[in-house]
Amino acid sequence: MLDRSLPGIKNLKHVVVLMMENRSFDHMLGALHASNPAIDGLTGHETNPDSTGEPVTVSDSAEYQSQLDPDPDHHFPAVDLQIFGGVTTALDPNRQPNMQGFVKSYFNQQHNLRHSRLILNYFTPDKLPVLTTLAKQYAVFNRWFSSIPGPTLCNRAFAHYGTSFGQVSMDVFYWNKQYKSIYERLNDAGHSTRLYYFDEASSSLEVINLLKEQPSLFGTFQDFLTACARNKLPEYTFIEPNYTDHDDPNGAGELVACDQHPDHDVRAGEQFIATVYNAIRNNPSLWPNTAILIVYDEHGGIYDHVPPPACLPDGFVAQPTATGTPDPFHFDRLGVRVPAVLISPWVKAGSTIDDVFEHASIPATATEYFLGQYPTRSPREIAANTFLQHLDLSTMRADSDCPKFKL
Amino acid sequence: MDVIQVPATPKEAFNKHRRISDLIKAQVAHLKHVEEKLPSTQRPALPSHAIVTENDAAQYIAAMTSFIRGESKPAAKPKKHVVAIRNTAPIDLAAAAEPDKRPGRAPKKHPKKSVKKKMTPRGRR
Numbered sequence: 001m002l003d004r005s006l007p008g009i010k011n012l013k014h015v016v017v018l019m020m021e022n023r024s025f026d027h028m029l030g031a032l033h034a035s036n037p038a039i040d041g042l043t044g045h046e047t048n049p050d051s052t053g054e055p056v057t058v059s060d061s062a063e064y065q066s067q068l069d070p071d072p073d074h075h076f077p078a079v080d081l082q083i084f085g086g087v088t089t090a091l092d093p094n095r096q097p098n099m100q101g102f103v104k105s106y107f108n109q110q111h112n113l114r115h116s117r118l119i120l121n122y123f124t125p126d127k128l129p130v131l132t133t134l135a136k137q138y139a140v141f142n143r144w145f146s147s148i149p150g151p152t153l154c155n156r157a158f159a160h161y162g163t164s165f166g167q168v169s170m171d172v173f174y175w176n177k178q179y180k181s182i183y184e185r186l187n188d189a190g191h192s193t194r195l196y197y198f199d200e201a202s203s204s205l206e207v208i209n210l211l212k213e214q215p216s217l218f219g220t221f222q223d224f225l226t227a228c229a230r231n232k233l234p235e236y237t238f239i240e241p242n243y244t245d246h247d248d249p250n251g252a253g254e255l256v257a258c259d260q261h262p263d264h265d266v267r268a269g270e271q272f273i274a275t276v277y278n279a280i281r282n283n284p285s286l287w288p289n290t291a292i293l294i295v296y297d298e299h300g301g302i303y304d305h306v307p308p309p310a311c312l313p314d315g316f317v318a319q320p321t322a323t324g325t326p327d328p329f330h331f332d333r334l335g336v337r338v339p340a341v342l343i344s345p346w347v348k349a350g351s352t353i354d355d356v357f358e359h360a361s362i363p364a365t366a367t368e369y370f371l372g373q374y375p376t377r378s379p380r381e382i383a384a385n386t387f388l389q390h391l392d393l394s395t396m397r398a399d400s401d402c403p404k405f406k407l
Numbered sequence: 408m409d410v411i412q413v414p415a416t417p418k419e420a421f422n423k424h425r426r427i428s429d430l431i432k433a434q435v436a437h438l439k440h441v442e443e444k445l446p447s448t449q450r451p452a453l454p455s456h457a458i459v460t461e462n463d464a465a466q467y468i469a470a471m472t473s474f475i476r477g478e479s480k481p482a483a484k485p486k487k488h489v490v491a492i493r494n495t496a497p498i499d500l501a502a503a504a505e506p507d508k509r510p511g512r513a514p515k516k517h518p519k520k521s522v523k524k525k526m527t528p529r530g531r532r
Contacts, residue, residue, distance in 0.1 A: 246465030265420035
């Protein structure tokens with residue numbers, strides 16, 4: 001239960017969620033363990049066997065672009081291999097996740113032994129000054145997992161609905177969905193909410209269920225920046241990055257993808273994150289009363305060392321025809337861990353949060369804060385931890401104590 | 408606390424001819440599904456080009472998104488200042504010499520051919 005007597009909660013008016021694409025926790029933040037052992041990152045000694053059985057050690061030589069091409073497989077069967085190391089339920093009905101199948105999985109795509117080892121690469125903090133600064137200066141979630149050991153769309157569905165309605169793939173059509181999206185819930189209760197996509201050419205990944213049915217919920221990234229500048233930021237905001245390199249439809253030149261999905265340049269995502277942060281950080285009317293969550297939708301097939309835990313079943317079952325494995329999936333295990341950072345001047349610098357979170361925690365948090373009791377939600381969302389209680393400082397941090405970025 | 412400088416994205420990071428990922432394929436498939444439900448009188452106004460590259464997809468997605476949102480809101484007007492993640496690093500000579508990457512370059516008459524030519528390993532996504 002959220003303690004509403006906390007000064008940070010008393011001041012809170014806006015929750016902003018920025019969901020990036022396809023990078024694992026260790027890949028982006030794992031190196032921070034060296035400077036802050038409370039961050040559950042890498043020691044530098046973690047290994048995975050390659051396809052010959054030789055152990056490969058993680059390496060701090062991740063590059064911004066060109067290393068993860070082809071796009072590492074992150075569909076359900078590949079993630080099953082990555083998590084369980086190739087141990088199937090036929091081999092061991094009681095198998096446990098060991099995170100030993102990442103190199104093998106990447107090898108399957110090109111049969112290139114040398115290239116397959118790149119999946120264990122991680123960034124040094126100096127290469128990601130924005131994300132790592134925010135992680136160091138605010139709160140890092142040590143246990144934020146993707147909701148499903150699978151690809152983007154079903155995972156993003158958990159951020160919008162608290163469930164994927166039984167989907168484990170990219171074929172997301174939620175006919176007869178029984179749970180409302182967080183946007184519908186908030187709208188129905190008279191709260192303001194928007195889902196901002198980058199531009200019309202990038203659009204939203206919630207095409208069928210939200211964009212088509214409720215286009216008024218949407219805005220562009222320019223609209224988000226304008227809303228911030230005019231102090232018209234909705235109470236709940238969800239931001240999608242640019243998913244493609246494309247010419248600006250309005251003729252303003254080239255727009256580079258900023259989602260950080262391999263093989264897009266990670267630096268563009270750093271700039272995008274900084275732009276979102278600056279729009280709030282530099283507005284004294286917004287900064288004291290806004291909480292920002294930066295989170296990634298799934299790991300993108302890239303190595304992480306923490307085994308995903310079991311979780312409450314979602315009430316749905318994906319059959320083997322859908323999972324692409326010999327077994328059905330009961331939505332009773334989370335996906336691979338992803339980077340997640342909570343930002344607010346009411347969050348203590350250098351904090352770590354060790355409770356388990358997943359994307360159902362996003363609508364769960366917004367529902368708890370803005371609506372209170374709301375029983376018609378998925379079992380996973382009802383069970384999900386919420387995160388606003390980590391705005392727990394008794395006094396707001398001084399302006400000079402909070403980082404600023406220059407673009 | 409010092410202000411932290413964010414590194415620019417280099418010009419050569421931009422590759423609109425990159426083949427679309429599974430994610431963009433799914434996004435396009437969903438929009439195609441929407442398109443198929445439209446009355447036949449409306450469909451001719453929508454783009455029908457082959458979607459191979461990210462720019463192909465972006466053109467189609469832009470048209471469909473504007474169409475969908477146009478039902479309740481007019482399409483966005485051109486903006487004077489599009490705040491976006493843009494290539495701000497200087498153009499090096501090699502990049503400038505690459506004709507397909509120059510901003511403002513008129514579209515080629517046979518985009519499919521040029522796409523094929525440019526399919527480096529990086530393009531096979």
